[in-house]
Amino acid sequence: MAIVNEPPDDVLIDILSRVPAKSILRFKSVSKHWYFLVQNPSFVSLHRASARPFHCISLERTVDNNPWSMHLLPDQTSVHDLDLSFTPRLSKDFDHQGSCNGLVCLSLKSNIVICNPATREYRLLPQPPYCTWHTHYLGFAFDSETDDYRVVRFATPRETDDYRIDHRTHIYCMSADSWKELVVVARNHDFTGYHHHPCTSLDGVFYWLSSNAYPYGHTKIDAVNTVEGWFERRSLPASVCSHLQTNLCLLNDSLALVAPLYDNWLDTQFDVWLMDEYGVQECWTKKYTIGPILGSHRPFGFQPNNEVLMTGCDNGMIVSYNHGIGDIKVYKQLCNLPEVGFLRQVFQYSENLVSVKRRLD
Amino acid sequence: MASSIENNNEKLTLKSSDGEEFLVEKHVALQSTLLQNMLDSDCSSADVIPLPKIDARTLALVLGYCKKHADASSSKQGELNSFDSEFLKDMDMGALFNLVLAANFMEIKGLLDIAAQKIADTIKDKPHQEVREIFHVENDYTPEEEAAVREENRWAFEGFP
Numbered sequence: 001m002a003i004v005n006e007p008p009d010d011v012l013i014d015i016l017s018r019v020p021a022k023s024i025l026r027f028k029s030v031s032k033h034w035y036f037l038v039q040n041p042s043f044v045s046l047h048r049a050s051a052r053p054f055h056c057i058s059l060e061r062t063v064d065n066n067p068w069s070m071h072l073l074p075d076q077t078s079v080h081d082l083d084l085s086f087t088p089r090l091s092k093d094f095d096h097q098g099s100c101n102g103l104v105c106l107s108l109k110s111n112i113v114i115c116n117p118a119t120r121e122y123r124l125l126p127q128p129p130y131c132t133w134h135t136h137y138l139g140f141a142f143d144s145e146t147d148d149y150r151v152v153r154f155a156t157p158r159e160t161d162d163y164r165i166d167h168r169t170h171i172y173c174m175s176a177d178s179w180k181e182l183v184v185v186a187r188n189h190d191f192t193g194y195h196h197h198p199c200t201s202l203d204g205v206f207y208w209l210s211s212n213a214y215p216y217g218h219t220k221i222d223a224v225n226t227v228e229g230w231f232e233r234r235s236l237p238a239s240v241c242s243h244l245q246t247n248l249c250l251l252n253d254s255l256a257l258v259a260p261l262y263d264n265w266l267d268t269q270f271d272v273w274l275m276d277e278y279g280v281q282e283c284w285t286k287k288y289t290i291g292p293i294l295g296s297h298r299p300f301g302f303q304p305n306n307e308v309l310m311t312g313c314d315n316g317m318i319v320s321y322n323h324g325i326g327d328i329k330v331y332k333q334l335c336n337l338p339e340v341g342f343l344r345q346v347f348q349y350s351e352n353l354v355s356v357k358r359r360l361d
Numbered sequence: 362m363a364s365s366i367e368n369n370n371e372k373l374t375l376k377s378s379d380g381e382e383f384l385v386e387k388h389v390a391l392q393s394t395l396l397q398n399m400l401d402s403d404c405s406s407a408d409v410i411p412l413p414k415i416d417a418r419t420l421a422l423v424l425g426y427c428k429k430h431a432d433a434s435s436s437k438q439g440e441l442n443s444f445d446s447e448f449l450k451d452m453d454m455g456a457l458f459n460l461v462l463a464a465n466f467m468e469i470k471g472l473l474d475i476a477a478q479k480i481a482d483t484i485k486d487k488p489h490q491e492v493r494e495i496f497h498v499e500n501d502y503t504p505e506e507e508a509a510v511r512e513e514n515r516w517a518f519e520g521f522p
Contacts, residue, residue: 006496006497006498007458007461007462007496008462010465011461011462011465011477012496014461014465014473014477015461015477015480015481015484016481018477018478018481018482019481019484019485020485022517023484023485023486023517025513025514025517026488026489026514026517026518026521027489027492028510028513028514029489029502029507029510029511030489030492030493030496030498030500031493031498031499031500031501031502032501032502032506033498033501034498035510086516119514120514120516
């Protein structure tokens with residue numbers, strides 16, 4: 001049964017903000033008025049706010065043709081692949097560099113793509129300056145101050161883990177569709193390092209772990225503040241050893257460091273440290289200890305319910321571990337994906353109708 | 362100042378668009394932010410409050426929802442959730458829209474949420490032509506324009522007419 005009259009716009013917007021993105025794209029064909037309603041930035045924001053958030057993971061696989069992939073975890077018993085096949089030249093060499101607000105950043109050398117799986121749109125970014133240089137770090141983040149998406153690229157003349165080498169930092173802003181150089185003042189150290197983790201961003205600052213030798217070198221935390229323009233290197237908490245399994249991730253809008261307690265391949269124990277406030281000396285607080293859990297596990301990030309996601313001791317197993325109340329440990333298998341080599345990142349994914357295509361003049 | 366017990370027993374009268382009057386306990390009426398604001402701004406409970414946009418059938422449904430939620434505020438959330446889904450079950454699109462419009466006007470957020478979500482869930486897998494009919498929208502595209510808009514997101518139409 002149909003309704004008697006067309007509902008007022010505020011009610012219509014309320015209803016449509018609850019409809020999945022794919023249906024919205026079809027409903028643009030209802031009328032010109034509907035088309036303009038759902039293109040409106042305020043509708044896009046409202047839709048994003050009401051979209052259901054999913055846990056999402058990116059994986060490196062041990063298969064040849066598709067060495068990395070992204071998966072949504074709608075619940076603890078199923079896995080959905082996030083379809084990125086619409087992106088251009090998506091080859092095995094493309095790498096996942098980060099996700100925020102439902103957008104995904106991919107790169108192959110100096111070719112960088114921002115894509116939106118909800119609308120199947122993508123944008124190949126203009127070549128960054130110094131494009132022949134080695135992309136040392138690439139970060140992707142949303143800047144709520146300017147309501148804009150940013151890519152940060154740190155480039156060095158060649159692939160190296162050498163100290164005190166020349167480097168350039170450039171920022172790409174999606175609204176301006178251009179790169180500009182960021183003059184980064186090294187506050188307390190020269191730029192060095194060898195990365196082995198994707199960047200984690202929080203409030204306009206990109207963080208990553210940096211070691212002076214692969215894989216067990218002396219590990220530090222590097223930070224680049226893209227708003228204030230400084231680069232800084234800080235030590236890990238005093239009791240944390242440099243270790244391949246140390247990982248930096250987000251926990252409840254704080255930067256968290258997950259560090260193995262000691263080398264023991266029979267069971268797993270990790271300390272979780274939270275950074276209270278960046279720039280303050282001794283800013284780490286030990287939150288709690290994960291484990292001991294029988295078997296070797298590698299934690300990679302936290303889900304919104306504070307459960308930690310880990311690759312399991314058996315190939316292909318991903319597990320979540322609930323620190324629990326009153327020390328009750330809940331340990332369950334989240335999914336069993338074939339040939340999982342390496343869990344790269346855990347993040348929140350929710351549909352976003354924002355257009356990443358360039359406006360045609 | 363009147364005692365709280367007296368206040369709790371207070372009733373007010375709501376009048377639907379088709380002239381039917383409903384006697385409502387105050388704590389039930391407080392589920393509506395609109396009525397709450399009216400009562401706060403010194404509106405006498407002796408007055409009849411006209412709701413010119415809401416017919417008697419819809420108002421009866423709205424007040425049924427409000428009563429359940431007002432009385433059950435301290436009871437289990439699970440019980441309310443099953444009441445909510447039962448409440449909207451088998452309701453046709455016309456009644457759902459009336460409910461959304463009433464909840465929007467009377468500012469009853471919980472009711473607006475469940476009714477708008479129910480409509481969204483119903484239309485999301487329907488072809489846009491059918492959605493156009495449900496919403497009484499006039500198609501102001503020329504065939505060429507409609508084809509062009511469809512082409513923008515051809516992939517989203519897979520399996521749809």
